[in-house]
């Protein structure tokens with residue numbers, strides 16, 4: 001039988017944590033209250049390109065500590081960095097996310113999503129079902145080859161800058177200047193808006 005005073009009996013194994021300690025711990029974990037803004041580039045030139053881009057966006061949205069805030073229009077783009085005609089065209093898009101994940105964890109998540117879509121890495125700039133690159137993470141600058149921020153080639157890629165400008169016309173590439181200025185000096189790179197296609201911003 002349950003004692004009548006059960007609700008008011010304190011559990012001797014539970015030590016109350018003073019409010020001042022809770023406050024200190026929360027304040028130390030700045031990421032908990034302070035999501036960062038990151039820009040990701042998505043590209044696909046193998047398989048069902050649109051479906052794969054949408055799948056990657058949905059998988060990112062399903063990541064704890066990450067919310068997709070904006071999704072760019074879709075562009076069909078000539079493969080950059082490889083001989084003309086050697087690969088199929090890409091579908092590219094850029095998304096803006098807010099996340100409490102630090103940059104290294106965000107990259108890990110990006111790689112896990114690439115693996116889930118069976119991306120093969122056997123040649124540099126080879127064809128791929130999906131590529132998820134971190135273009136920029138807040139204002140962070142990093143020269144670590146495992147995670148260079150901003151992405152070391154973002155400023156010269158129309159397939160990144162054009163959709164990025166669509167979702168954020170005032171965007172800047174840290175260390176390189178406004179996206180709008182970079183775009184005005186880039187040579188033509190074979191970027192075609194596919195207004196007939198649309199990627200959904202997850203609910």
Ligand SMILES: Nc1ncnc2c1ncn2[C@@H]1O[C@H](COP(=O)(O)OP(=O)(O)OP(=O)(O)O)[C@@H](O)[C@H]1O
Nearest residue numbers: 124125131133134135145146147148149150151153
């Ligand atoms: N900002 C970044 N975003 C994604 N990967 C990065 C970044 N900076 C460095 N890397 C590293 O680059 C390595 C190669 O990445 P990946 O295979 O996606 O290159 P790629 O897409 O073929 O070419 P590129 O790097 O020119 O876009 C990754 O293992 C990763 O550690």
Ligand SMILES: Nc1nc2c(c(=O)[nH]1)N=C(CO)CN2
Nearest residue numbers: 043077078079080090125159
């Ligand atoms: N058009 C286009 N070209 C590329 C792309 C891409 O996403 N789109 N990604 C590359 C490696 O990240 C190399 N070349």
